[in-house]
Every structure is written in C-alpha cells, then in structure tokens.
Amino acid sequence: MEQxxxxxxxxxxxxxxxxEILDVSKEYPIMSITNKNxxxxxxxxxxxFSKDKxxxxxxxxxxxxxxxxxxxxxxxxxxxxxxxxxKSTLLxxxxxxxxxxxxxxHVIGKVAALLELGAGFNSDFTGKENIYxxxxxxxxxPREIDKKLSDIILFANIGDYIDQPVRTYSTGMTxxxxxxxxxxxxxxxLIIDExxxx
Numbered sequence: 501m502e503q504x505x506x507x508x509x510x511x512x513x514x515x516x517x518x519x520e521i522l523d524v525s526k527e528y529p530i531m532s533i534t535n536k537n538x539x540x541x542x543x544x545x546x547x548x549f550s551k552d553k554x555x556x557x558x559x560x561x562x563x564x565x566x567x568x569x570x571x572x573x574x575x576x577x578x579x580x581x582x583x584x585x586x587k588s589t590l591l592x593x594x595x596x597x598x599x600x601x602x603x604x605x606h607v608i609g610k611v612a613a614l615l616e617l618g619a620g621f622n623s624d625f626t627g628k629e630n631i632y633x634x635x636x637x638x639x640x641x642p643r644e645i646d647k648k649l650s651d652i653i654l655f656a657n658i659g660d661y662i663d664q665p666v667r668t669y670s671t672g673m674t675x676x677x678x679x680x681x682x683x684x685x686x687x688x689x690l691i692i693d694e695x696x697x698x
Contacts, residue, residue: 515572517608518688519594524603526564526589563589567603573688591615591691609688612638614678623667627658627677630666634681648684656680 564586571577579587592598593605595613620634631652635645653662656677661669669677682690 515574517570518573519569519571519608520604520606521567521569521590521594522604522606524564524567524590524593524600524605525562526586526593526598527601528561528563530559530561564593564600571689588615588693591693594689595691607689610639610685611689611691612682612685612687613691614682615691615693621666621674621678624665626665627656627662627669628653630677631681634678635685638681638685640685652680652684655683 581587620637621630658673
C-alpha cells in the first residue's frame with residue numbers, strides 16, 4: 501500500500517514533457533550531373549525514377565544524424581555548433597516547417613518561432629496591420645487579436661510608428677514588434693535564432 505502511494509506522489513510531481521525528439525535524422529539529396537547532356541528536369545527525373553538509388557549520381561547529405569532530445573516545461577535549450585552543423589534544420593523540424601527523414605518529433609502545445617527578422621511582415625502594411633497578419637499566421641483568431649492588441653502595442657513600445665508602414669522601422673523596432681506579437685501568443689515553446697536571441 502505504501503509503495504502505491506509513493507508512486508502516485510512521484511507521478512504527480514513528474515516534470516511535464518513539451519518536446520521529444522526521438523532518433524531524428526534529416527537527409528537531403530544531392531544530384532551530381534556527370535553527363536553534360538542532362539538538364540535539370542531530366543536529372544530530377546532520373547533521381548526519383550532511378551532503380552539504383554545508391555549510385556554516385558544519387559548522393560545525399562546527412563544534415564542531422566540520430567538526434568535525441570527531450571525538454572520539460574519551464575526548461576531552456578541552447579543549440580551550439582559550427583556553420584552547417586544542422587542547427588537551423590533542427591529548429592525547423594521543431595517548428596514543423598520541415599519533416600524528418602527518419603525518427604519522430606513530438607511537440608506538445610503551441611510553438612512560436614522567431615527565426616528571421618520580420619518574417620511574416622508586409623513592409624507596406626502598418627505595424628497594427630502587421631500585428632493582425634502575423635498573429636493570424638501563428639493561429640490566433642481576429643477576436644483574440646482584438647483583445648490583446650493594446651497590450652501588444654504597449655509592449656512593442658514603438659509609439660506613433662505603430663500606424664506607419666513597417667518599411668519605415670528601424671531594425672530594433674521591427675524586432676520589438678515581432679517579439680511583442682510572440683509574447684502575447686503565450687506559446688508553450690518559443691524558438692529564437694542566434695541573432696534575435698541577443
């Protein structure tokens with residue numbers, strides 16, 4: 501009886517997993533064209549319909565090889581590596597913009613990513629219009645955006661520029677607006693690339 505109670509107590513206090521990456525590999529095909537007569541379309545055709553996928557003309561690049569990561573709610577994870585080591589590929593797999601060649605990426609909850617400065621912004625739209633555009637790309641409904649609009653504007657702290665086109669913004673203003681939108685989405689997982697993490 502005592503063991504059962506202990507195991508229940510342990511179960512209640514276990515950390516809550518929000519991300520699990522299991523044996524993930526990502527491979528990209530590299531088509532080397534050895535025959536000068538082959539053009540792009542015929543090379544692509546030969547890659548997909550070739551019987552011998554292991555020939556020299558059908559090489560591949562392994563961007564990630566058997567990655568295993570788990571993350572609990574409230575934890576942070578930093579990914580460090582040389583250029584070309586697969587950092588961005590891993591972030592894109594977590595974001596859901598890429599699918600793994602092998603393995604599984606299991607994300608529990610809402611993911612928001614700041615991978616590129618002003619990604620999803622229209623430079624001709626005002627800051628306010630871009631809040632609606634960007635937040636809707638992240639899955640927020642217009643009525644949810646209406647409720648949070650004044651808080652997002654206040655958090656961005658760009659003053660009257662909120663009614664000006666984003667093309668007139670400084671880099672810092674663009675980042676603050678993008679981050680304000682993400683902050684009020686209340687994501688379970690927030691992905692920030694190296695430049696914006698600063």
